[in-house]
Amino acid sequence: MPKRVDHEERRAQIAEALIQVAGRRGLHAVGMRDVAAEAGVSLRLVQYYFETKEKLLFYGLQHLTARFTARVGARLAAAGPDPGPRATIEALLLASLPTDEEGRTFHLLYSSYSILSVTDEALAAQPFIDNPDAAENALTGLLEQAVASGLADPGIDARTEAISLLAMTATMGTSILVGQRGPESALAVLRHHLDRIFTPAASRPAGEGST
Secondary structure, eight states, rough: OOOOOOOOHHHHHHHHHHHHHHHHHHGGGGHHHHHHHTSSSSSHHHHHHHHSSSHHHHHHHHHHHHHHHHHHHHHHHTTTTSSSHHHHHHHHHHHOOEEEEHHHHHHHHHHHHHHHHHHOOOHHHSSSSOOOHHHHHHHHHHHHHHHTTTSTHHHHHHHHHHHHHHHHHHHHHHHTTTSSOOOHHHHHHHHHHHHTTTGGGGOOOOOOOOO
């Protein structure tokens, strides 16, 4: 009896191959033939599942996002059953930094997808991410929770701080990729800013502002 093919598993196998070869060569340089070779399948099979390179790239983005979600979940689980807002924010931000091979691949490819979504008409026709404000909203909610619980400076603007943390983390991720700074330096900068946010104003030296 012929073996039943799990089509979603096969799609995931091909998407994983895309991520692996793009992580080595860059997303712009990857063709469907390269992905087929990496996955150990025929070019015709890749074309059967995805038809065009653009469809493969879009599915690869979804697969990359799922991997990142699992990475964040693992960091949150490691932080304990009730990590609190600061530890949760650290887990979310640190997961996107290229401090290991998984993080490097995510940051490199996500940045590449961002650029391609602007310059590639076929890819731009697809929604780049389903909810572009998800991370910003999540961080804002956590910061508001911290302020309400007396864990953070009540003078902060939660939305502005969330935007700043995300932008800073993305920029530092790129600086790690290009060798401008090491992971430990980036982590120190991130924690410096979190220390500022999570220091209640009442415990600060007199005359020190809240921003």
